[in-house]
Amino acid sequence: MVFKVEIEAQIMRLRGSPAYQHYLDVRAHVFRMMDGWRDSPEGGPSAYWQEEIDGFSYLFDASPLIIDRFREQCYHITGIKSYEYRSHHSHKVAPFENKYKRLAEVDPVGLFVPEAPEQGGFGFDFGKGLVNVDTLKFYEVLIGLEKSGVLSRFRGEARHSIMEIGSGWGGFAYQFKQKISNATYICVDLPPTMLFSGFYLKCLFPDAAFLFYGEEDFDNKIKNLEAFDFVFLPHYYFPDFKPEKAPTAINMVSFQEMTTGQVEGYVRGLRDLGCQAIYSMNRDRSKHNSELSTVSEVLSKYYPINEIHVIDAQYTDMKSKKGERPPPTIFDYRHFLAGN
């Protein structure tokens, strides 16, 4: 029974780890936000979201062993599984390395951030750290933000805030903060996803200042956004969010899944706040979404929009070669800067 003893000792040790404490803390915030969702005008999750949440409700009672490798659970958000990156799949490394090189060629300043190995981070390692589909997607967006001039706004002395609508498991927030530390990163998403992003970011930035919607004295604390590194707001709070200085906004692979009304609520709301730039990397509409006109149509109703060209390949496409780009369709991922 040596294995049993070893596992039990490991569980005991991990139960006392900072990561497990972060999990318990963030979970308590998420419980509160979930209750707030029921009390909001939406009255809680739709049937569709209830099914999604049910799919990972076991994570509300996760053992310390699962918490130790929590990144593996993020496939619930972006579909990427660690299994695909185990060493027996190393024959698949070359397309990832090629894609990385193609992106690096158009990266003017060195924006690459590999996947963090902590909490079960995974990916292929071809000498640049861990790399998976999400890593390269975030890299592509950082390059687009640089090319569009958005990143340069964050490089001065003054601290700015960036709001990611649909912040998922927090992977882009991690990369962004690695490159731009003097910024307040605001995650807006459906409450249960904050279990992923809140936990992940707390583990990776243990000394950073965090603010969660609904925590003690929240209404006062939110007035001083600049005091925080990461702020977590449930989607239903967005209409009440009235910062003194509007954030820059970003959305990737998320507007495409919403209804026209939801996207319009965000874009109009940001315009009304005085937000100068919304960066979008989305399909104009997801294949399975019949409730959205198109992302670019909604953006252009409120802002002038410009397409930003990063690379002749979809973020999901590891195989195509330079110069091979069929004419774009409504179902292609495209980068747009709305505003200026």
Ligand SMILES: C[S@@+](CC[C@H](N)C(=O)[O-])C[C@H]1O[C@@H](n2cnc3c(N)ncnc32)[C@H](O)[C@@H]1O
């Ligand atoms: C496919 S995931 C993408 C996550 C992240 N942007 C990324 O690219 O890794 C879509 C995200 O949009 C979020 N989302 C869906 N409806 C939303 C809404 N009404 N408001 C805010 N976020 C929403 C989902 O919860 C999820 O985190």
